[in-house]
Amino acid sequence: MRAGRVAAIARPVAAAALLVTLVASVAAGAPVPAGAREPARDPSIGPGLEWVAHRENPFRRGDDADFINSDLAFTGDHLIQGNFGGFSVWDIADPAVPTLVSTVSCPGGQGDVSAVGNLVFVSVDETMSDDSCQAERVPETDENWEGVRIFDVSDPASPQYVAAVRTRCGSHTHTVVPDPASADRVFVYVSAYSRGASRNCTGRNPLQIIEVPLAAPEGASVIGELELFDDESAFGPEDRVAGGAETRSTTGCHDITAYPAKALAVAACRGDGLLLSIADPLAPVVLQRVRDPAVAFWHSGIFDHAASTVVFQDELGDGFINTCSPAFGADRGADAAWRIQPDGLVKAGTFKLPRVQSDLEKCVAHSGGLVPVPDRFVIAQAWLEGGVSVIDFTEPAAPVELTWFDRPDYGYSMDYTAGIWSVYPYRGHLYASDMYEGLEVLRLTDPAFADAARYDDTGLNPQTQPEYAWVWRDAPVVPSSAAERTPMEILSVHPATLEPSPVAEITVSLPAGSLAAGETADIWWMPTQSVLATVTAASDGSMAATTVTLPGPLGPGSYDVVVRGDVSAPRLALATVVVAAPAPSLAPDAAPATSDASAWWLVVLLSFAAVLVSHSALAKRRRRRSRP
Structure with missing residues (x-):
């Protein structure tokens, strides 16, 4: 999404009416967390999910889209929440009581964030007068700055601005990729795409790679560029299929999800989906390009744990319309599951939000992440004003929604997009970034999710998918x-x-x-x-x-x-x-080995036996004497 940069909103595509099952199950008597502002907008909550906390957006200024929340990142007990006006630091040591530690006012949407240890990276995708936090937004045709800002949050209550890296076309999103050869640095893949008249951002935008020395982040710089597309391979208007979606032209990538443990990445690039090898992080290799006539905007991707399947999201309409209605069908503005096979990606199935949304709402597939449940492919995903879904893609051809969180509409249509931007699992909870409302914390209560909290949880950058280790499963x-x-x-x-x-x-x-x-x-x-x-x-x-x-x-x-x-x-x-082994029993002819008073019965028994023997001998002698 880009504030003020969308030239046109994709028009609804005629499709056969679809029977949609209306899910009327609402969590009866579900408690409303402290801080919830509008009881009239209490959400519908599915089974196995509890709403445990709500916190207001500390930047909010009415319905001003320059101060909406965006993405999330996690480092230890702290959550970083991006915002078009800067970012917030929350203490989530107790998920039911998230505490605002600090806010950093540093405008320049869209505020995509990542965290590595004490460093926070923030994407700036609005043309600003300079790289400072006092900069103002300026037209794209004027002299401007955009790129990635770096902050040090060693003291979460007082983050320090340490560096800025200018990139061509700014940074819509970014992806942290560790250097497999050294723990002393990370690479940052910068994703951005061209969008019309601009001083620096025209044509197709290459993938830019920033090197960040972790001990000296002020030395961060662009160290590589990679052209992922050429005139022949980039999707253009001439590639649209009759009856298909009005797919956006590929002028760069919207989002890249890296899975370093598998040396793979998937790139969602408006008109194209890519599978990449990142065995050499400085020289990603395109393994396969895929297209889908039903997809209007390849937005993002999520791997399963085994890297055998990936789910791509389609942001039909750029998040400015309600695509969660029968008018758009089951495969538009939806999720698409693709199997990763030796001969490439093969589409296996689709999932669409089953609850019809009001046309006062903007609803489409958006950002989410893997729920770490062993042996299953479960994701949590945002649908903007369609809320949150937890979806089981273990059988990609037949995905199932397990539970949900969904507020009703505001009673009017926001001028800009609204709702849940992203949702991610962390330590057995789901953290959802609501653009206007703030931060929502949901707890997975179904026993099926019990294992989702048992992994190494020192941090999480959703676009850098971790390989979860469930050591407790093996003896x-x-x-x-x-x-x-x-x-x-x-x-x-x-x-x-x-x-x-x-x-x-x-x-x-x-x-x-x-x-x-x-x-x-x-x-x-x-x-x-x-x-x-x-x-x-x-x-x-x-x-x-x-x-x-x-x-x-x-x-x-x-x-x-x-x-x-x-x-x-x-x-x-x-x-x-x-x-201990039991004490050995006495042999028949062995003398008693104890003088303990508890053996009195043995003494009596032996005395009685002696009397019997004596009487028997005396009787025998008498019989012998009486014989004739």
């Missing part, structure tokens, strides 16, 4: 040799020695510093490779005393108990429980 491997076991963390266990029994209980604990602060950890019983309990580490990395039941029967022997955290893995804490 730990405990070394067998004493030399390897000796240096392992000692897990405190009580009692450490047990008697044989069908079942028993032990209590385990760890001191401060044993685990990462607040991480999730499992207590494993290694004989059966089963989890006895799942706990949360304290802020000092300790694990409180936890009592667990050991599955029996417990015969004599030594048994390993292990604690492993999701973040601190593969490090393990180990304890050994000994089940």
Whole structure:
């Protein structure tokens, strides 16, 4: 999207009327988070989802589109929310109570953001009088500046402006790509596209690559350009298919999603979709170009975890009209799932928001990200004023909406676009950036999403898709040799020695510093490779005393108990429980080995036996004497 830069709004395309199932399920009695401004606009909320927090847009000035929120990025316990007027820093250590830490007024839409450690990158895609935060918007035909600004948020309450990098055509969005050869720098792919009369932004815009030295971000600079298209390969008006969408000409890319762990990226480039190899981040290679007659504007893409499928979003109408109506059909302004096969991308299916929206609303597929659920392809995605969807694409040919969050219209039509710009999963919650309303926090409550919070969550840049590691899914491997076991963390266990029994209980604990602060950890019983309990580490990395039941029967022997955290893995804490063998029974001719008073019955029994023997012998002698 571009404020004030859209020359025309795509006209509705005639299509067969579509039966749309109206979902009337509303979360009965759903609590309204503190800070919700308009109770009359309470949202419809689907199953397995809870609205836990709402925060106002700190930049908002009525319905002025120069102060709307845009994208999100996450670094540790902080969320960075972009805005056409700057950005906000939120403390989300407690997702139910997000706290505004600071706002940075530095205009220059659209404010796409990323975060790497303490650095925040902000896209500027409006022509500004200069690169300062006091700059004013100027016509594109005047001398101007646009590109990427870099801030240091080491002190989240006082972010510092440290660098600005000018790029041709500005930066509509950007993508952080780590350097596989060095942790000391990252690359930033800058996406932008030409849009008519301009001093610097005409024709097709190349992919520009910025190098950022992390220890010296003031030295950031453009170090490469790559032409992804030529006259023959770029989509143009002559490539439109009769009866198809009024697809936008390719004058650059809108969005690139990188998956560094797979050395792949997908680029959504208005009229074209690209699959790229980024094995060499400084020299991306186009593996395949695809087009779709139904797609008007290739907006963005999301990989599944295995990089076997990608979902592209179509921003039909640039976000200025309601495409979520039967008039546009099921495959316009929608999601399209493409399988990544050895011979290239193959379209597998489409998904369209199932709830018809009011024509007072702008509704179309927009930004989202992967929900990290093992063995499934689930995404969270924004639909502008159509709200939020959580969609299961595990079977790409038959995607299913699992739940949703959707406000009613304002009662009038906004002059500019409105609604949820983007939504992303982070630590088991969904964070949604509403352009005018502010920040929404939703909690995934369905047990099917329980695993979505168990991964290394130090940060998230949605256009740099992480490879999620679910270490807790596989049993730990405990070394067998004493030399390897000796240096392992000692897990405190009580009692450490047990008697044989069908079942028993032990209590385990760890001191401060044993685990990462607040991480999730499992207590494993290694004989059966089963989890006895799942706990949360304290802020000092300790694990409180936890009592667990050991599955029996417990015969004599030594048994390993292990604690492993999701973040601190593969490090393990180990304890050994000994089940003692029972005392051996006495041999028939053995003398009693105890003088314990509890053996009184044995003394009585032996005395009684002696009397019986004596009487028997006496009777035998008498019988012999009485014989004739």
